[in-house]
Amino acid sequence: MHILFVYPSQADDATNRYRCVHLCEALVAAGHTAEHVSAGQDAVRVAHDIVVLHRLPWGGPGSAFAAAARRVGARVVYSADDLIFDLEHARHTGTLFPDDPLRYRHSKRDAEANLQTLQNADGALFSTEFLAQHTTFVPLRSEERARAGGGQPSQRQGEVIRNFLGTELLMLSQSARERREAFGKLRQDDRVTLGYLSGSPTHDADLADIALPLAAALERFSQARFLVVGTVALPGPLRRFEQNGRVRRHPYVPWRELPGLIAQVDINLAPLDLTQPFNHAKSEIKFLEAAAVGVPTIAARSVALLETKGALLCGTDSEWAEALAAWLSDPETRKAAGEAAFAVLEKHQASTRSGIESVFAAWMPEKAISGSATVTRPRKSKLVGKIFQSEQKYLRRWHYFKRHWRLANEQERHGGGTA
Template identity: 35%
Template sequence: MSFSVYFISGCKAGTTFEYRILQKQEQLAAHGIHSVARQDLTGGERLLLREVAAHDILYLYRIAYSPLLESLIAQARALGIPVIFGTDDLVFEPEEVRHVDPVRAMGDEEAALYYEGVWRYRRTLLASDAVITSTGYLADRARTLGKPAFVHRNGLSGWMITEADKRMQQSPARPADGKIIIGYGSGTATHRKDLAEAAEGLARVLARHPHVELHIVGALHPGDDPALPDELRPFAGRIRHRPAVPWRDWLAVQRTFDINLAPLEAGNPFCDAKSEIKYTEAAIVGVPTVASRTAAFEFAIRDGETGFLAGNTDEWAAKLEALVTDASLRRRMGEAARADVLARYAPETMGQQLVETLSAIRALRRPQIHPASNPAPDETPLILNWIFPEPMPGSGGHTDIIRMMNLLAGFGHRVNAYIVPRQRLWDKSDLEVRQFVHRHFAPLNGGVFKWNEGPMV
């Protein structure tokens, strides 16, 4: 089944636009799906309404609600076009803004504008038919607001793979004195506390190995106060700052690292929402990563095989020590990580997942697309949720359940299946659970979710 997607982005930052819009366009194109992307809402309402009407899906990436956006959503609804809210950050929960350090430093007026933006993002989410996020954590937060939510992870662009291949054919410039470089991309000012998670373990390694250096790239400067954790100050002479580079040069910088550091502040919901790109970007150039034990990194990294996960000081120290003292381990783990991300995060692979996700979202709206299937005007559609244990493939009883759910969906009701994992589905995502139902029973014109004892949509 072919369809077209109209992307509108409210975030022009190069990396986010690449990961959440351009990558999706590339992934869809790999499977013959046409799409158009806009970086803003300029051009006039009449033009935008025409463009919305010319596509089958309206995908809104981090766009704050406005009267113009309200018109576009209304147009989509009138035409039976599903509206998707996309996000890769926790930008829709006003009560969590207190965890964003830069907001605490803002004046009252500036902070009020920030909060207003978060409320407007939330309103866009609530006005949408479904949500697509980059992590399971974000999807769970969206579901608590009553929205069907799907995870589509940040992947690799074709140009990233090409650039990495080129870098892998070149030997990285190594220090003549045999130094080992632990690299850390510090990101934006919102991540100033992340390095503290690894600081004590990193300090132990620096104390034992005088030939190890820490290279910090980006906004976090060792000279800033209080940017550098106290544990690392005795080693300031072996901590180098490298300014941020254009994103397309980042892989070349990472190739100079021996070990990639990816800590995230524990207990901070904004950090819990972050994706695994610090692993995938390093992996594509064969650099092993030690990362915090967040859900995204646990999904991406096979601990001890394609990277290391650390959840406390002893783990940070032990796993950094293992990589610092064993060059062959660094090489093997870097090679395994590269093979892993090429297999799981390439455009063709991610594209198939995206096509299935978008098809599932279109199915959620299908009863509204065909007026003949809608309830009579004086009837109110119901939201019907089924909770049942993981079925045996081909089970007759569960086949009847799926048929009954599809029948009710055909009358305009919204149906959701929550499947309690028992054996095969323990470590599967919602999309993989949907694929299981589709493969062994029938396509379901409703939501399919793995039951985690959380709230239902």
Template identity: 30%
Template sequence: MFVVTEPPYSYQDPWAIPFSERFRALCVGRRRVAYFYERPDTSTFRYRVYNMIQVLHELGGDIGASFFGNDDKDELTRVVDAADVIVICRARYNEHINQMITRAHAQGKRVLFDVDDLVFNTDYVHLILRTLDQDIEVPQAWDHWFGLIARIGATLRMCDGAITTNAYLASQIQEYSGLYADVIPNFLNKEQLCISDRIFQEKMGAGFKRTREVHIGYFSGTPTHNHDFAVVAKSLARIMREDPRVRLLIVGFLELKEGLEMFTDRIEFYGLHDFVNLQRVMSLVEINIVPLMDNGFTNCKSELKYFEAAAVGTLTIATPIHSYKNAITHGENGYLAESTTWTDRIRELISNLDGYQPMAERAHAHSMQEYGWFNQLDRLERVLFGQKVLQPSQSSHTRELTAWGRDQFRPAHATSF
């Protein structure tokens, strides 16, 4: 485990904002973007709405942007009238969404649909249920998933275009809806990078100092990932039998199978963390694993577990689905593991811990270049407004903003996990 002294952060959701303030944030700009998401959460909303608005506010100059949801349904007429572009994110069709889109089109305004998963085409319901380890013998599971996915698909088809996280998912959107789909990847927001930069600088200054134990981290620990985790479970048990230094750190809950139940004294479970404190926990482990089933549903996933770990100087071993295969250059900034090679890849990284720092530095630099919030404005403006805006060079811009983050995002007192 790496030695990191960064204390836990006292977190509060930054999107707990009343409608009046959110509407004012939309109206301050000459160009205005209204995002719609059913209700804010820490997953899709954060990546596809909150992070986008943060970039537009911080770097967009004359752009006003804000978010609205089902709780604002009585105010959506005002929102549509004030906005130039409406982005509806992963929302299920209902009456007020229909009215919002219809009103926007009547005014000649552009409506885009943002989606980060293969959750709009009912042809894939069976695959999704099996991948997410749902009980396919329960009729209510079929009713829920068919209803949810059909309603999301209906909203998508009402829009003028789509935005998504990778080219594979974009092709699925185009095939289903006939709409052109642009790609804006998931990326790190300002809060994540402020704490991550301090941690990375500390690890660099200490020469990546670590304890004797080797920690492998799995940071998708919910029951819906049981099938994904099964891809690597036997390999982990084998490695733990071979090397008594190895520990497993799991955030969330998973069923321990395939021999792992024999090592409960070397497996640490932590509760689900907010997105800021998760960066700290991720920084502690030497190996971040991202095992996935390789199918049409999982290939639509983004590479977020790679770049979040890279931001804090932690290396990743991942299944080479579309996004991870494109983000990770095997042996340069991380490792790729087919279903039959997980044991070899974990052994390889453990045996190369003395050469860890150069690879971690490459992964960090790549994550800043491709997935730092401060490098997304050009792409956002092009997709939202059809314009290309030049940015400062990445190197100077990155240094300036990350240095700012080290000074501005200090953790408040909090209880350690």
């Protein structure tokens, strides 16, 4: 098999690493040819059996690469790891200000374009069963067979390959885990660090969702500390703990530095604001990254997350309180959970990678591809791309301004003063 993954931005973006770079790595290890490219390149040669369009909207790079794939007889697969192809997504994206009319129009347009790419694909690839079950589509080859007298085209759900860690991150995590274990043997104090590693300020509502049980745990267990990573806002109930030094802030770090930061944590927290349907599509990346360093996770019980050893899933404040108390009060149970998480990760890595080859084999074209086609970015596309990037930049700046204004004026997120 010869497979091309195309994504809209840089390879180091988390979504592109997990859904393109890691899959390429697994396919190459299995003896196939796989490569990944950015849709922003000036020219890309398409001479592959399968072309995977990851989060590419129609009417731009999505349609251009699909057309090139059709010319050579390749199969086209749409790929997504978020609910970006559902028009309802337009109301749920950007949890900072979900009712912002400008953001709504922008997200609705993006969702419509991604949905069109999905509808023009031969197959679909998702990161969770929730995403696969959320939509059906009609593969073009089914339409072609129907026109040829083969009956009505049948609707299909997409295939699922869950996220897994790449080789480089595993190696970095192994080193961090070894350092963590060595340091643990030398520790003389009983401090327990809870950690929330956020990627962006759009996770304010996620952390706020567990503010009350987390504050109660910090109040009850004097040995507990809280590490907050990223630009997420600290909810009102937690602010007094920051004032007395029990909450530590750390800036966002590149992914290669993440294992070393996770190694400073005893319990990894992965809350989600489950009032947003968008969040139910989230996969277990936070669990996997922590498990690689031997750290257990307490997470929100979303539809897409799987019950597993080394993790406690919670759906209510009382469940969060019980889970926090269980691991804060018993270091042996916490240590065993970390070891269980690492064992689960190893099995997950092996089982996920072993199933990748069969998924792509089912998408192989019936006839060998013929020739090649080159996708170039015309001046109009480049101009539209620059306009889109400028609009995105404006939206980010506007939302950051609104967010800072809100945080500067609010007294609390959950009522009752500043604590």
